[in-house]
Amino acid sequence: xxxxLFIPLIFIINIxxxxxxxxxxxxxxxxxxxxxxxxxxxxxxxxNTLFALDELPMRTSExxxxxxxxxxxxxxxxxxxxxxxxSYVTENIDDGEYRFPIFPMQADIYGYFxxxxxxxxFTRINLSGxxxxxxxxxxxxxxxxxxxxxxxxxxxxxLKLDDxxxxxxGGSIRATHGLVKEGLFFTPDKMPxxxxxxFKPANGLRLTAGVSNRFISSxxxxxxxxxxxxxxxxxxxASYIKSYFEIVHTNLMISYxxxxxxxxxxLSGGLSAGPLSWTFELSQADNWITETESSLALYxxxxxxxxxxxxxxxxxxxxxxxxxxxxxxxxxFTAGIEIFPRYGLQYIIQTRLIQLENLNADDPSAExxxxxxxxx
Amino acid sequence: xxxxxxxxxxxxxxxxxxxxxxxxxxxxxxxxxLKFDSIPETKKFMKQISKDLGxxxxxxxxxxxxxxxxxxxxxxxxxxxxxxxxxxxxxxxEKARNVTCWTCHQGQKEPPEKK
Numbered sequence: 418x419x420x421x422l423f424i425p426l427i428f429i430i431n432i433x434x435x436x437x438x439x440x441x442x443x444x445x446x447x448x449x450x451x452x453x454x455x456x457x458x459x460x461x462x463x464x465n466t467l468f469a470l471d472e473l474p475m476r477t478s479e480x481x482x483x484x485x486x487x488x489x490x491x492x493x494x495x496x497x498x499x500x501x502x503x504s505y506v507t508e509n510i511d512d513g514e515y516r517f518p519i520f521p522m523q524a525d526i527y528g529y530f531x532x533x534x535x536x537x538x539f540t541r542i543n544l545s546g547x548x549x550x551x552x553x554x555x556x557x558x559x560x561x562x563x564x565x566x567x568x569x570x571x572x573x574x575x576l577k578l579d580d581x582x583x584x585x586x587g588g589s590i591r592a593t594h595g596l597v598k599e600g601l602f603f604t605p606d607k608m609p610x611x612x613x614x615x616f617k618p619a620n621g622l623r624l625t626a627g628v629s630n631r632f633i634s635s636x637x638x639x640x641x642x643x644x645x646x647x648x649x650x651x652x653x654x655a656s657y658i659k660s661y662f663e664i665v666h667t668n669l670m671i672s673y674x675x676x677x678x679x680x681x682x683x684l685s686g687g688l689s690a691g692p693l694s695w696t697f698e699l700s701q702a703d704n705w706i707t708e709t710e711s712s713l714a715l716y717x718x719x720x721x722x723x724x725x726x727x728x729x730x731x732x733x734x735x736x737x738x739x740x741x742x743x744x745x746x747x748x749x750f751t752a753g754i755e756i757f758p759r760y761g762l763q764y765i766i767q768t769r770l771i772q773l774e775n776l777n778a779d780d781p782s783a784e785x786x787x788x789x790x791x792x793x
Numbered sequence: 794x795x796x797x798x799x800x801x802x803x804x805x806x807x808x809x810x811x812x813x814x815x816x817x818x819x820x821x822x823x824x825x826x827l828k829f830d831s832i833p834e835t836k837k838f839m840k841q842i843s844k845d846l847g848x849x850x851x852x853x854x855x856x857x858x859x860x861x862x863x864x865x866x867x868x869x870x871x872x873x874x875x876x877x878x879x880x881x882x883x884x885x886x887e888k889a890r891n892v893t894c895w896t897c898h899q900g901q902k903e904p905p906e907k908k
Contacts, residue, residue: 443851443856444851444855444856444857445856445857446857449856449857462832462836463850467836467840467850468850471843471844471849472849472850620857620858620861621857658857
């Protein structure tokens, strides 16, 4: 195998994490397990004390009287946290030596205050202090399970994956393979102020829409005092969940985002039958890199639950920053295993292989990744 | 960072002082047989059922809306009713052990048949 470019796989990040395949497998939306109605971050009562405790790990609670603390300080205040420590092995292109860093990928603590069913305040604080914090107020007393969220958060678009290096999210931020970009614009440093609402017009159908300060072109955390309405970012998403024969679950989502001249579309979702699940996304972003280019990102994930607490994962990803010209693209194959030995603990072991197309560079050698994730 | 942590600790303290007890707004929906007033009570009972039958929540519930009735949920409601009736009418002596889901199901969806 040829020498590779040196690629830091993951950076110290701070972003709302979610694992969409669990929503697909359970025939539900992301807020089945998360307090955020659009998914990610702190787990709710079901996510924490039912799913994570009894339905996810290999070792479940034997006694209802000896369950671990669920983060609820009282009926109104819940705490939580996520800690991810990651390590990887990859070959450095410059000297041919292997690098083996160990670093904190995520260190967040959460607070969720719910004085009544219809009013909640959420905050997520990044302990490293390197990335923007998240906070929002959720008002949820509108008809059709409607809600309004105001604060600073990630706009609802496509799959909100737990892996920000996926090309459909932020990808490899440093883009060291020779492409002008190696992933879309949902990088972890983007946390705009937003106003978002959603409702459920029919069983299984969810609609969300939002407006936020621009974050693709500016990338900063400004309050948009000088922005005109046309400078804002608008998002809309429709998702539909349907189950068949009690064991087959489907989830289909259509997302749209526009900011100034940038337009982005995503078709995403998944299919689950028994222990097998497939999650996918096809995203396109027009006029983003330049005003004539159209970028394409693909994501496919196949997961097989070997037994409760052990998932085998295979992924295929593709990213082409400019579909009009054959100036290069990248695809990535991932194989791995995710183990949940007990409540609050997850091990991720993966190997990734990157292939470059139409680039004057050698394919990098395989990368090996290990991640330990603790949450409560 | 210390200020943030101090702020959170203060928030927890205030939450405990201002809201020390339950609130009627946190109530389970569509309970027709069970007489629970709070979600934690209901959840604890449901978890026991899931362990007794060896099933996950989605066996009986529509996870998109837990309060919706499903076929299995209707059967479950019928079974809970039956169990409550047995306990109320037949196991009435002092220190009588209650019949539970486990009594028949023993960790299985269908009660095991024994000859």
